Amino acid sequence: MTAITPKPARYGMAIDLDRCTGCGACMIACAVENNVPPARPEATPRTGITWMRVYQISNGASFPDTRAAFIPILCQQCGKDTPCAAVCPQEAVETDPATGIVDQMPQRCLGCRYCMAACPYHARYFNWWDPQWPAGMEKTLNPDVATRMRGVVEKCNFCHGRLHTARARAAAGGRRELHPGEYVPACVEACPAAAIVFGDLDDPASEVARLARDGQSFRLLEKLGTEPKIYYRTARPWVRQAAAQQRPASEPPERRLRAGLPAPQGSGQKEPAHA
Amino acid sequence: MLSHIIFLGLFYTVLAVLSATVALSLFRAAQDFRARRAEAICWQATFPDLPARERVCRHEFTGEFAHRTCDRAFDCRECQTHAALVAERPPDAAPLPREADVFGLEFPLDRFYHRGHAWAHPQPDGTVTVGLDALGARLVAEPDAIELPAVGSHIQSNGAAWHVRKRGADVRILSPLDGEVVATSDSQNGWYLTVKPDGGQLDARHLLRGAEIRPWIAREMERLQSALAPAGQAPTMADGGVPVDDIAAGYPDADWDAVCSEIFLQP
Amino acid sequence: MPKVDSQLMPRGVRRSTPRQFLLWILPWCALLAFGLYGAGLCLVKGLNQTNMDNRFAFGLWIFVDLTVIALGAGAFFTGFLLYILKKRELKAVINSAVVIGFICYSGAVAALLVDVGQPARFWFTFWHPNVHSMLTEVTFCISCYLTVLFIEYIPIVLKNRKLRQVPSFLVFEFELHKLMPVLAGVATFLSFFHQGSLGGLYGVLRGRPFAFREGFAIWPSTFFLFILSAAAAGPAFILLTTWLVSKISGKPLVRPEVLPLLGRISGILLVPYILLKSIDTLVWIDSTSPARGFAAYQYYAWKPFGPWILFAEIVAFGLLPALILLRRRLRESPAWLLSAATLVCLGIALNRFVFTIQTLALPTLPFDPFMSYLPSWQETATFLAVVAYGVLLYSFSFRYLTLFPQEKDLSC
Numbered sequence: 001m002t003a004i005t006p007k008p009a010r011y012g013m014a015i016d017l018d019r020c021t022g023c024g025a026c027m028i029a030c031a032v033e034n035n036v037p038p039a040r041p042e043a044t045p046r047t048g049i050t051w052m053r054v055y056q057i058s059n060g061a062s063f064p065d066t067r068a069a070f071i072p073i074l075c076q077q078c079g080k081d082t083p084c085a086a087v088c089p090q091e092a093v094e095t096d097p098a099t100g101i102v103d104q105m106p107q108r109c110l111g112c113r114y115c116m117a118a119c120p121y122h123a124r125y126f127n128w129w130d131p132q133w134p135a136g137m138e139k140t141l142n143p144d145v146a147t148r149m150r151g152v153v154e155k156c157n158f159c160h161g162r163l164h165t166a167r168a169r170a171a172a173g174g175r176r177e178l179h180p181g182e183y184v185p186a187c188v189e190a191c192p193a194a195a196i197v198f199g200d201l202d203d204p205a206s207e208v209a210r211l212a213r214d215g216q217s218f219r220l221l222e223k224l225g226t227e228p229k230i231y232y233r234t235a236r237p238w239v240r241q242a243a244a245q246q247r248p249a250s251e252p253p254e255r256r257l258r259a260g261l262p263a264p265q266g267s268g269q270k271e272p273a274h275a
Numbered sequence: 276m277l278s279h280i281i282f283l284g285l286f287y288t289v290l291a292v293l294s295a296t297v298a299l300s301l302f303r304a305a306q307d308f309r310a311r312r313a314e315a316i317c318w319q320a321t322f323p324d325l326p327a328r329e330r331v332c333r334h335e336f337t338g339e340f341a342h343r344t345c346d347r348a349f350d351c352r353e354c355q356t357h358a359a360l361v362a363e364r365p366p367d368a369a370p371l372p373r374e375a376d377v378f379g380l381e382f383p384l385d386r387f388y389h390r391g392h393a394w395a396h397p398q399p400d401g402t403v404t405v406g407l408d409a410l411g412a413r414l415v416a417e418p419d420a421i422e423l424p425a426v427g428s429h430i431q432s433n434g435a436a437w438h439v440r441k442r443g444a445d446v447r448i449l450s451p452l453d454g455e456v457v458a459t460s461d462s463q464n465g466w467y468l469t470v471k472p473d474g475g476q477l478d479a480r481h482l483l484r485g486a487e488i489r490p491w492i493a494r495e496m497e498r499l500q501s502a503l504a505p506a507g508q509a510p511t512m513a514d515g516g517v518p519v520d521d522i523a524a525g526y527p528d529a530d531w532d533a534v535c536s537e538i539f540l541q542p
Numbered sequence: 543m544p545k546v547d548s549q550l551m552p553r554g555v556r557r558s559t560p561r562q563f564l565l566w567i568l569p570w571c572a573l574l575a576f577g578l579y580g581a582g583l584c585l586v587k588g589l590n591q592t593n594m595d596n597r598f599a600f601g602l603w604i605f606v607d608l609t610v611i612a613l614g615a616g617a618f619f620t621g622f623l624l625y626i627l628k629k630r631e632l633k634a635v636i637n638s639a640v641v642i643g644f645i646c647y648s649g650a651v652a653a654l655l656v657d658v659g660q661p662a663r664f665w666f667t668f669w670h671p672n673v674h675s676m677l678t679e680v681t682f683c684i685s686c687y688l689t690v691l692f693i694e695y696i697p698i699v700l701k702n703r704k705l706r707q708v709p710s711f712l713v714f715e716f717e718l719h720k721l722m723p724v725l726a727g728v729a730t731f732l733s734f735f736h737q738g739s740l741g742g743l744y745g746v747l748r749g750r751p752f753a754f755r756e757g758f759a760i761w762p763s764t765f766f767l768f769i770l771s772a773a774a775a776g777p778a779f780i781l782l783t784t785w786l787v788s789k790i791s792g793k794p795l796v797r798p799e800v801l802p803l804l805g806r807i808s809g810i811l812l813v814p815y816i817l818l819k820s821i822d823t824l825v826w827i828d829s830t831s832p833a834r835g836f837a838a839y840q841y842y843a844w845k846p847f848g849p850w851i852l853f854a855e856i857v858a859f860g861l862l863p864a865l866i867l868l869r870r871r872l873r874e875s876p877a878w879l880l881s882a883a884t885l886v887c888l889g890i891a892l893n894r895f896v897f898t899i900q901t902l903a904l905p906t907l908p909f910d911p912f913m914s915y916l917p918s919w920q921e922t923a924t925f926l927a928v929v930a931y932g933v934l935l936y937s938f939s940f941r942y943l944t945l946f947p948q949e950k951d952l953s954c
Contacts, residue, residue: 225748
């Protein structure tokens with residue numbers, strides 16, 4: 001659509017876990033922006049589509065020392081040996097070199113779900129049903145984003161449609177480069193606590209690059225070597241320990257933490273013991 | 276890019292090899308038909324499916340081997356072992372009796388016998404008459420139907436000479452020679468076909484004759500007894516007497532198709 | 543009708559009466575119908591009919607596919623031993639092995655077509671192949687190999703008593719058989735790669751340290767381990783199925799030395815497999831998994847997957863049957879032979895289970911729970927449809943084709 005070739009960027013996020021209130025506005029905004037179909041009545045937390053998903057963790061202590069924290073998980077846009085891209089048999093996953101965004105092509109997806117097995121962050125979602133919108137709701141669809149069909153995988157793509165719109169606007173204004181803030185994904189825009197900072201990690205002047213280098217920042221599952229581009233920040237040691245550390249070696253973590261996902265029937269998981 | 280080429284290259288190679296294999300087989304099959312090798316091939320292809328007891332080498336009959344199974348579909352013409360044995364031990368000069376009497380069955384020794392119980396009898400005028408031997412005739416006595424080849428058609432050694440149907444058995448009689456059919460007859464003349472052999476003369480190297488007949492038929496009778504015994508029972512041996520003219524009538528419950536396949540070498 | 547039926551059967555062997563045969567196949571047909579209904583529901587209504595979800599993206603079907611493909615390896619391995627290494631004794635079982643291989647692979651492909659979300663897009667992998675993905679390699683290889691199995695099945699069918707009366711069928715079969723070593727070589731090459739790539743599917747998952755393995759060049763150790771285990775399981779499965787068919791039909795089908803031979807082959811291959819698997823497990827516990835931030839023993843802290851599962855896979859279902867199968871005295875006792883062969887096949891199934899199901903059950907994110915999964919009735923029905931299809935195809939093949947050439951010699 002546009003003929004501009006901007007300088008290659010490496011878009012990433014810095015999410016402040018101390019600001020996140022768990023309100024879920026980011027989840028709603030994401031679903032609305034990206035035409036995620038409403039969940040069927042039979043859907044469970046494990047079959048619903050949530051490109052952005054807020055997990056809740058607690059420090060496992062009993063009242064009055066109980067503390068909770070919220071961790072928004074979305075596609076981490078892995079920068080190295082991207083697990084999902086490496087395994088897709090149809091090359092339906094592509095990393096855009098100009099932006100670093102890991103893009104999913106549902107039109108080419110076969111629905112084999114190998115990428116879902118490969119993703120350690122569980123950021124990929126399958127259309128277990130045919131997407132259906134109740135009568136009248138189709139008016140709320142975002143015309144810039146294609147809907148998907150049943151049997152294909154989808155995930156966060158940093159609201160790629162908004163990137164195209166921003167580039168078109170810049171081109172119309174005769175500019176090659178985007179102003180900072182001209183392109184923000186829906187979750188960033190919707191967060192009332194401004195917990196998510198988005199920008200070009202390679203731009204030393206950008207806020208996100210500064211935050212990423214900060215000592216309070218960490219990434220999930222760093223030792224896997226996937227170089228995710230989502231940095232999480234917290235000043236609370238217990239949150240950092242819970243989220244940044246690899247699996248605790250001494251005891252099953254379920255006894256100290258409780259994830260946001262309700263346990264499915266018969267999983268053998270115990271409710272957390274009160275310390 | 277290189278890995279792309281290697282990967283796809285390997286698979287296209289595999290597909291090419293597979294297609295070539297199938298195509299080559301089809302091509303060779305067509306060639307076989309044009310070269311009139313088809314009947315011989317049909318026999319060679321099915322020969323290994325015969326049970327081991329039916330594939331005994333003729334030289335086991337005459338005691339030259341204790342145990343030997345034929346591995347060339349009874350085509351002694353090309354067999355080096357047979358040629359070597361014949362050269363080493365030429366047949367006796369003494370004249371043979373006119374006919375062999377084996378268990379009361381008559382086997383004239385002026386003719387050559389095929390393992391499939393057809394005989395070939397060279398005539399003075401250069402043709403060869405072909406008929407069914409005493410054992411074979413008793414198995415398909417009073418047949419329900421006989422299908423003889425048309426006059427002028429060509430029969431091939433080890434191919435089908437003619438077809439007989441008897442009580443559910445659909446039998447093809449193996450031809451003892453290659454040649455053109457010049458006359459056919461029902462068995463009233465004692466023969467079924469008169470054949471002009473290819474090459475002018477009968478090549479009988481793969482046919483049994485003379486002293487081989489007795490041990491061969493003795494074994495065939497053994498096999499027949501086994502085939503006629505009801506399943507699971509031990510075979511019984513007659514202790515005298517000549518087999519009746521129509522053996523099928525004497526065994527109304529036997530699976531006649533199985534019995535005939537056993538004796539007429541139909542896999 | 544019985545007359546036509548008996549004319550289609552091989553000569554010189556006994557088969558059940560048409561009525562007995564009908565009684566045998568009717569329940570399997572019913573099971574097939576029920577299974578097709580379950581599969582049909584999944585195809586029409588979508589994969590929400592299964593109990594798979596975003597955490598358990600692979601379930602019963604993938605586990606079953608990997609297992610039957612490993613067990614069906616007997617087809618290629620017997621072909622390799624017979625046509626390339628000229629072990630003539632295996633002629634006794636090669637036809638049955640080819641039919642079983644064909645059933646396993648065609649059944650697996652059919653299940654896969656139901657498993658993917660968009661079956662009509664199956665050709666995308668061939669049109670846009672990602673040559674770096676193990677699953678692409680699997681797709682290509684299995685498609686080619688199924689073709690090879692089909693080509694190897696044709697001669698068996700053409701040798702049917704009625705069909706072989708058509709001279710062109712027999713001559714074509716004869717010419718094709720002359721080229722069988724070529725087909726066996728291609729089959730071995732393809733099987734080597736796809737059995738390996740099925741292991742590679744899990745060994746390359748950097749995001750799943752439970753499954754991830756280092757290896758040689760682009761191939762993780764699971765690539766080679768899967769090939770070895772499939773080669774060991776193949777003869778054991780042929781042994782079991784031959785015995786089973788012999789029991790069900792009530793006839794001896796192979797000479798007495800054939801089954802112990804298959805057991806011995808299986809035992810010989812099990813030894814390097816157990817050795818390499820043990821080394822691989824130790825390396826994984828000691829360095830591969832901890833390097834990625836996951837101490838190995840915490841995988842086994844989740845019920846029901848305790849350390850017993852490692853012991854079961856390597857010792858009870860691996861080392862133990864290997865020791866049994868390598869002793870001639872034990873091989874010649876049917877009870878020991880069959881038990882050992884069963885243990886081998888169970889061990890391979892357990893290995894595939896560990897990689898497909900346990901990998902997905904174990905959490906990766908620190909705050910994730912252990913996941914569990916049980917297949918829905920539609921998934922189970924689809925699996926049973928494949929089983930019923932296999933039994934039916936084999937039953938018809940056994941009745942009308944010569945699957946066991948030695949049967950004629952043994953039936954007099």
